[in-house]
Amino acid sequence: MNDNEAPANDNARIDELTEDSARHALTVIDERRRQSRVSLFPGPAPILAAWGCVYLAGFSAFWLSVHTNVVATWVAVLILGGLGCLALAVSVARMTRLGRGVEGPSRRSAIMYSWCWPASLVGVLALDLGLTRHGLPDATLSLLWPGSFLLVVAVLFLCGGVLFGDRTQFGLGVWSLAVAAASTFAGWPGNYVVLALAGGGGLIIASAFQFFADRGSDLGGDES
Numbered sequence: 001m002n003d004n005e006a007p008a009n010d011n012a013r014i015d016e017l018t019e020d021s022a023r024h025a026l027t028v029i030d031e032r033r034r035q036s037r038v039s040l041f042p043g044p045a046p047i048l049a050a051w052g053c054v055y056l057a058g059f060s061a062f063w064l065s066v067h068t069n070v071v072a073t074w075v076a077v078l079i080l081g082g083l084g085c086l087a088l089a090v091s092v093a094r095m096t097r098l099g100r101g102v103e104g105p106s107r108r109s110a111i112m113y114s115w116c117w118p119a120s121l122v123g124v125l126a127l128d129l130g131l132t133r134h135g136l137p138d139a140t141l142s143l144l145w146p147g148s149f150l151l152v153v154a155v156l157f158l159c160g161g162v163l164f165g166d167r168t169q170f171g172l173g174v175w176s177l178a179v180a181a182a183s184t185f186a187g188w189p190g191n192y193v194v195l196a197l198a199g200g201g202g203l204i205i206a207s208a209f210q211f212f213a214d215r216g217s218d219l220g221g222d223e224s
Contacts, residue, residue, distance in 0.1 A: 044160070044169060045214060047094050048207035050087035051153075056200030058083055059146065063192035091117060113163055117156060124152045139188040146195050150180040168213070172206045 058080030064071040095114035128145050136144065154176030161170025179198045183191035 044094070044166070045207045045210040047087075047091045048172070048203045048210060050090040052200045052203030052207060054080065054083040054087045054200070055203060056196050059192045059196035059200065063189055063196065066189040066192070088118075088121075109163060113160065116159065120152050120156060121149070124148050142188045143184050143191055146191065147180050147183050150176055150183070150195070150199060154180060168206060168210050172202070175202050175206075 058076070061071050061076035061079045062073075065073045065076045095117065128141075128148055131144065132141060154173045157169045157173030157176060159173075160166060161168070161173055176199070179194060179202065182198065183194040186194045
């Protein structure tokens, strides 16, 4: 080996080490970015699945209470209410993670959006209670209560999709708007079928889609 080959080999090794270091640095940066995204804006799949189960099981129970003697009305109310409380707990626990560890406008926007959910649901609850006091027929109340709640949830999904650039949430908001309207046109007790299958089923399908999308994103981050 002559003197000219030695510097060339040294330069080649240095270039190789530099390339490996750069590749490793990019991998670390991508992993940190992925972890930050998951920490700041956790995927909505658990929330969608929880509320999908509420609608599917709860309103199926109401439909059975009307058409069969298998489920009493008070049992259907307990099923819907109990599952709703569990889903609300999952939602609150998940939303408290929005923007965690970040200060500034992003953090404030995430906190404000997370509070929009309980505030909006309490508001529509008060509205429905007020209308109920004026003696609306039972069939109308059966359309009003679930339809109004789903309408508000649809608007919240739309806002979340715009705020976080999430096409799944935005699309689900549009779908929920359509289901809320269709439930009123279906009348009572057909609205229970629409809410259970289209509403609950749509949420569960969306949660599965979001879960696999998030998983694919994580795997893609690991491979980069």
